[in-house]
Amino acid sequence: MNQIITKSQLRITGMTCADCADKLAVRLRNLSGVSAAVVNLTAAKVTVEHTVPLEIIIREIKSAGYGINEEKNNTDYITTTFRLTGLDCADCAAKLERIVAVSPGVKSAIVNFGAAKLTAAHQIAINDIINIVEKAGYGAIPDNITTPAISKKLSFLRTHLRGVTTAISGILLITAWVISRLNISEFISIPIYLMAIIIGVFWTMQRALSSIKARIMDMNVLMMVAVIGAVCINEWDEAASVAFLFSLSNLLESYTLEKTRHSIRRLMDLSPADALVRRNNIEITIPVDKLILDDVVIVKSGYKIPADGQVLTGASAVDQSAITGESVPVEKQAGDYVYAGTLNTLGALEILVKKLSNDSSLSHIIHLVEEAQAQKAPSQTFVDNFARYYTPIVLIIAVIIAIIPPLILQQPWTPWLYRSLAMLVVSCPCALVISTPVAIVSAIGNAAWHGILIKGGAFLEQAGNLSVIAFDKTGTLTQGRPDVTDIMPIGDIDADTVLRMAASVEQRASHPLADAIIRQAQHSNIILSAINNFVALPGQGASATIDKNTIYVGSSTLFEKNGISLKEIRNDMHRLQSEGKTLMIVGTKTVIYGIIAAIDKVRPESAEMITQLHKVGIVKTVMLTGDNVETAQALSKQIGVDEYQANLMPEQKVTAVKDLRSRYGSVAMVGDGINDAPALATANIGIAMGSAGTDTALETADIVLMSDDLSKLAYLIKLSRKALKIIKENIAFSLIIKIIALLLIFPGWLTLWMAVVADMGSSIIVTLNGLRLVNGVKKK
Numbered sequence: 001m002n003q004i005i006t007k008s009q010l011r012i013t014g015m016t017c018a019d020c021a022d023k024l025a026v027r028l029r030n031l032s033g034v035s036a037a038v039v040n041l042t043a044a045k046v047t048v049e050h051t052v053p054l055e056i057i058i059r060e061i062k063s064a065g066y067g068i069n070e071e072k073n074n075t076d077y078i079t080t081t082f083r084l085t086g087l088d089c090a091d092c093a094a095k096l097e098r099i100v101a102v103s104p105g106v107k108s109a110i111v112n113f114g115a116a117k118l119t120a121a122h123q124i125a126i127n128d129i130i131n132i133v134e135k136a137g138y139g140a141i142p143d144n145i146t147t148p149a150i151s152k153k154l155s156f157l158r159t160h161l162r163g164v165t166t167a168i169s170g171i172l173l174i175t176a177w178v179i180s181r182l183n184i185s186e187f188i189s190i191p192i193y194l195m196a197i198i199i200g201v202f203w204t205m206q207r208a209l210s211s212i213k214a215r216i217m218d219m220n221v222l223m224m225v226a227v228i229g230a231v232c233i234n235e236w237d238e239a240a241s242v243a244f245l246f247s248l249s250n251l252l253e254s255y256t257l258e259k260t261r262h263s264i265r266r267l268m269d270l271s272p273a274d275a276l277v278r279r280n281n282i283e284i285t286i287p288v289d290k291l292i293l294d295d296v297v298i299v300k301s302g303y304k305i306p307a308d309g310q311v312l313t314g315a316s317a318v319d320q321s322a323i324t325g326e327s328v329p330v331e332k333q334a335g336d337y338v339y340a341g342t343l344n345t346l347g348a349l350e351i352l353v354k355k356l357s358n359d360s361s362l363s364h365i366i367h368l369v370e371e372a373q374a375q376k377a378p379s380q381t382f383v384d385n386f387a388r389y390y391t392p393i394v395l396i397i398a399v400i401i402a403i404i405p406p407l408i409l410q411q412p413w414t415p416w417l418y419r420s421l422a423m424l425v426v427s428c429p430c431a432l433v434i435s436t437p438v439a440i441v442s443a444i445g446n447a448a449w450h451g452i453l454i455k456g457g458a459f460l461e462q463a464g465n466l467s468v469i470a471f472d473k474t475g476t477l478t479q480g481r482p483d484v485t486d487i488m489p490i491g492d493i494d495a496d497t498v499l500r501m502a503a504s505v506e507q508r509a510s511h512p513l514a515d516a517i518i519r520q521a522q523h524s525n526i527i528l529s530a531i532n533n534f535v536a537l538p539g540q541g542a543s544a545t546i547d548k549n550t551i552y553v554g555s556s557t558l559f560e561k562n563g564i565s566l567k568e569i570r571n572d573m574h575r576l577q578s579e580g581k582t583l584m585i586v587g588t589k590t591v592i593y594g595i596i597a598a599i600d601k602v603r604p605e606s607a608e609m610i611t612q613l614h615k616v617g618i619v620k621t622v623m624l625t626g627d628n629v630e631t632a633q634a635l636s637k638q639i640g641v642d643e644y645q646a647n648l649m650p651e652q653k654v655t656a657v658k659d660l661r662s663r664y665g666s667v668a669m670v671g672d673g674i675n676d677a678p679a680l681a682t683a684n685i686g687i688a689m690g691s692a693g694t695d696t697a698l699e700t701a702d703i704v705l706m707s708d709d710l711s712k713l714a715y716l717i718k719l720s721r722k723a724l725k726i727i728k729e730n731i732a733f734s735l736i737i738k739i740i741a742l743l744l745i746f747p748g749w750l751t752l753w754m755a756v757v758a759d760m761g762s763s764i765i766v767t768l769n770g771l772r773l774v775n776g777v778k779k780k
Contacts (some may be wrong), residue, residue: 007049007079007119011069012061015044031060032293035358044069051358075313077107081124082118084111085139089763095211095218099136109454114441117143137207138221162203162254166247169200173240180237193236200243201227217395219428229421230752233414241753242425247653249760253767270341271362275306278350279637288357295353299344308355311336316347323361323451323706365448365706368568379436379727387533388434394427394742401745419745425755426741428632432760435730438766442773443723450776452712453704462685462770463703464720468664469618469713470657470681472671473625473632474512474687477639478600478709480672482512485581486518486597488572496526498594502586504529505544505553509536513584516598517553539626541584553586556628557647562589569595580638598778602638605710610640612714616721622660624653624679653679670713687713718777726773730766737762
């Protein structure tokens, strides 16, 4: 039996630093039964998704040294997420959200139309929430990442039943129409029309009654009014046509919307249902959700990896394209990390489980994509605001059409009532409301399948409007793993002594250049000296005391600030820097001991990526680096960026991004998601890369490239621009159809069935147009 995931929020006391918040979040995430934990330091609040009792979470927080603010916590409410079936329009989603939210015992409700999910904070039983949803005409099951098959079966069953009733309604409609054309008695045709109407509105009536109880005027209510009105004026064929066509259009729309959610379903289906695990020296097969931390799972060749973990034994190539978008399998051996849902293609692997199924990278990706699909884009906000005024205005006009001509102009009632009913059908902006979200859902889902996480529709649209992209150098345009190439001693000192002093200082630093120096010292079997008073100097280097002497290791800026002349080594510095190497000078405040040069190899795809970005219309590419001008110049020529800015401290990168925004408008910043956080936040869009297993990047960036493949950027730009184009097409088409339909009403040319076709047909067309984004764009 699958466990239900609950989301709880708790107010905490006693937390004073960001590092403490991060440590508490990690501690909670490591709890068995906790799938996600986020600590908000500013709000003093922790949000936890869990399957274990809340008391265990509270006990863990208290054992970490923090308190619970009982006055501000309301633990009487639990938050449950449900997967919905039958949700086929954005207007219906908004209606269902209001119905659940106002139900007794429910504190709040949020419906994610793109992901077909409901999140409710409630005191009443879960089955009561399910009953509320079903009475509104939809289906609901508690959400769990391991239950996609159940959701799929329920969705299929509901669609199948709707298909059967729609088909019966259509057959009866045709039968009654044929009978009426043969001039057979109305006592035969009318009952058949009536049966066609009753069966055709079976699903619509349920939803309409629910909307009326909630005092909501939606499309289902309007259609029922149109059908009943047509019956009242003896237009039986029109009433039956409206019932059948509306049921058919809902069926088709539901089918096409399921297609837009296909990318998420594909991700959900990646995780295997069972795992082969070794316990007590016995190999057994168990459901994936029964795995525990530190289990050892055995994955044979051709099987999917069931959980995130670390390879203990074995070597193989793992196809992790579904997680990172990489097209080529990645070699894995003992010590390497692997992800749930990826495919073991060659040898057998034994893997130590590090994350449970509901806390895996795949689980986080699915969660982030579904949340992103719920975020409104600027164009969607515009459409929603437009629809808010459009619908009541058209309803008022419909009432005026029904009353004014007969009462004031002495016109016959029947034709004007008929026109009023047609106006009611046209008044619902279904196509317009769905024109934007269906495109966003499709594009974000496709991007996820290609290893690109877009955090919301706003960022999708923004990416399509980019004119400038700025890049951090280290770890972005380069591989982020520099190697020492030169050690140049000055004076009587030897190279090993220079390396020993530098490595001794850098052993406590955390920087790629420090790592390079340490690796070189280990390779040369250098024994490091004991140090004291270590000081990190961000953007400049570091210092420490060795044998009572303060040794500095850093850039030329560090030494020039201390008034040390570099004149005697200036020529050597220029020569090394012109070769694209980064220099670390070693010395004291009075003497220079030597120079250590390292080079960070450029990523193989960097130059081609810059070329592709220019081809898709990016005006300017800029490299931002803390390196010196000579090194930056050499690398910029090699890579092909249009502009570079060197010698930048972290705060100066922020200033550089602000300057680019003032000059060019929309700017993206690409970095590692951690060290470049201020610059990423300053740009219109922050893009983090190489972050399949980096929680920080997943949480802070606007867009995440799940692998180190920079070529994904050009695909992202093309996909975003195609999405913008389709959104504009959908909005324009929806408005034009509405205008034409409204103009046809006044001369009496628009029949009820034509109004249904115009309204629901346009909804299907814009949905199908948005569905084109499921297949993405051509990579070349």
